[in-house]
Amino acid sequence: MTQRVYGIVGWKNSGKTTLMERVVARIVARGFSVSTVKHAHHEVDVDRPGKDSRRHRDAGAREVMLASSRRWALMHELRGAPEPSLEALLARMSPVDLVLVEGYKRDSHPKVEAHRVGRGAPLIANEDPTVRAVASDAPLAGLHVPNLPLDDADAVADFILAELGLIPAREGAR
Template identity: 60%
Template sequence: MERLVTDFTGRGLTVSTVKHAHHTFDVDHEGRDSYRHRAAGAQEVLLCSGNRWALMHELRDESEPPLTELLAKLTPVDLVLIEGFKTESHAKLECHRAETGKPLLARDDASIMAVASDVALDLDRPVLGLDDTKAVAAFILEKVGLS
């Protein structure tokens, strides 16, 4: 993903990313004021410095928001790259590594537009080299009309 972001930003595009985590994560750490504010019950904590800002929102008893709701929170950019959210209906590019032994999702998911793989695959859609980020970037730019 990092190489793709570099390729796109090197072309002058503004890019944002959304990453789904399958585990609990923290962007701040115990002992920090922001951590204590969240632990005390704050619904949202916004951190800001001269370099960046970050907004943390505690779900507490709320359900995880759908991807469309999360995307609406982003500042408009040329391209948003999404990692994860494989059950959502947006257009996808599947990354497949044979050594993981995981089944190929593209065979049963029409929202997967192409597969980037480290092995040859017989599919009804494009198969790109997993490490060929230039080809992957070109495919994405063509699909979203930015080529």
């Protein structure tokens, strides 16, 4: 079975983890099985209260994989070996209805970009055709993909599930 994979990307402090946590909870509440992959650019410890991996698990993910340049967990120390690709990590995961990926913005899977206008960061969507929608805290003019409200996890979950053919597309969706 090929895993259905969808990503949430964005620059630092754009709201990725909060959006991810809320979208996982909404999709799990609808009866779908969800696992997550969280990419980190730093050394990480797994599953401490308040940390992103724990938040994914607490939101209902069946399996949480955390990946960084030093280790990936279901706990595996890399000990100087190169960081595994997203594809290699996904191959190690148990089958589920959907794997949501936080980070890996340069990989080829479809993505929703989390964007906060006040942060002044450029839109990834303008340069990356794999970004299929932007979830923003304000309307964005001239966007060539749907603009979803950053604080509406149900709308983001609907968009992702419809994109993957797991639910029908909503009429009138932005």
